[in-house]
Amino acid sequence: MSTAPRIAAAKRDWGHDETGCTVLHIDMDAFYASLEEARNPELRGQPVIIGTGHRAVVSAANYAARAYGINSAMPAARAHKLCPNGVFLPVDMAYYRAMSHRIFSEVFSQITDHIEQVSVDECYMDVSAALLRWHRPSAIGAWIRDQVAQRYAITCSVGIASNKLVAKMASTNAKPDGMLLIPQSAHATFVQIMPLRGIPGIGPSMERRLNSWGINSVADLAQMDETSLSRATGSATIAHDLLLASHGIDTRPVTPYTPEKSIGSERTFAQDTENMRTVCDLLRRCCDEVASTLRRRSLVARTITVKLRFEDLRYATKTLTLPKPLDTASAIYPVSVKLLQAMLSMSEQDIAAERLPRLVRLAGVSAGGLQAAGSTSVQPSLEDVLEESESSTSGQKQQRLRGAEQALDAVREKYGKHAASMGL
Ligand SMILES: [Mg+2]
Structure with missing residues (x-):
């Protein structure tokens, strides 16, 4: 479940020139909770939270539950306090996975096999080849949204752009149950009305770091020169990726991929x-x-x-x-x-x-x-990964261990897989 910021000003008509906009990002809305509502229609309109048990965390919450301030990864006990009358259900991963498989094969794969599945409820699609038949990417997005709603009684949001970054930011801002087309000429403007956290990969730690250098929005980021930004972020690679992202540029191709079980x-x-x-x-x-x-x-x-x-x-x-x-x-x-x-x-x-x-x-x-x-086109900083992971070990220790494990990967690559192991 996405906690990326959405801004109201983004959900508007950005124009209708679809030239070059061959990347769709499709994201099911509150997927687990929506599937539960679809199979128990009496739940509709009620706050539904997936995650039960006293040590559990919230895996998903529908929009009615989010209105109470409930978010993914929040302890279920805290969600209970925020919304005592909510409907709390256990995670039924086998069911969500089976439905995901059906949606991907019965709907998405009907358009193209050029699909990069990111998770159980999210994918990128390169529709270049499908345009011969469909003519406009927006016609594909509309058909997908209609099919998903009719067949499974749940909704999805679609972002359409020329690259993965802008398509994803578009679907985020189209939510819930919407579609947003960002013409190529509007990519930079669209990205630059966003807060820093609107760029996937920028987490709270990177945001604080940028704030301390006086960079408070994507528009500020776009004004920076690469050298100063390298100093601000402590990494030439991150600075480079951030600058490209702040102009709505992303060169990663859609790589067909289906997660292994x-x-x-x-x-x-x-x-x-x-x-x-x-x-x-x-x-x-x-x-x-x-x-x-x-x-x-x-x-x-x-x-x-x-x-x-x-x-x-x-x-x-x-x-x-x-x-x-x-x-x-x-x-x-x-x-x-x-x-x-x-x-x-x-x-x-x-x-x-x-x-x-x-x-x-x-x-x-x-x-x-x-x-x-x-x-994400901008790789999250290690601090952000750690801050968002509810690890029992301290951040610094975890960071050292990860570094050590990556060093072992390198040794194994060079000398064979039995060359080294972690003495945990
Ligand atoms: Mg989703």
């Missing part, structure tokens, strides 16, 4: 074991491998699953949905250990004695809910 690693023990340390050591190696694969493929994971096979050959799994996506073993491993302990209902004594209540034959970890890591 999951990335996992598992191993069978030479001998069945009830030693918790042995199992944790193996989980640690699995986390290291999974995280390294995620980074190599520029993916981040929203869910972590631990799998065990017991001496009687039965399987058990337990999954946790994370408030923010992860790609480091140092963040995934502690989650895995908690899942292991929860799955086996381990008592304090079991944990203290490092003894599992059952003999384990195989253990593994998998990462799911995968998203492309580089889904």
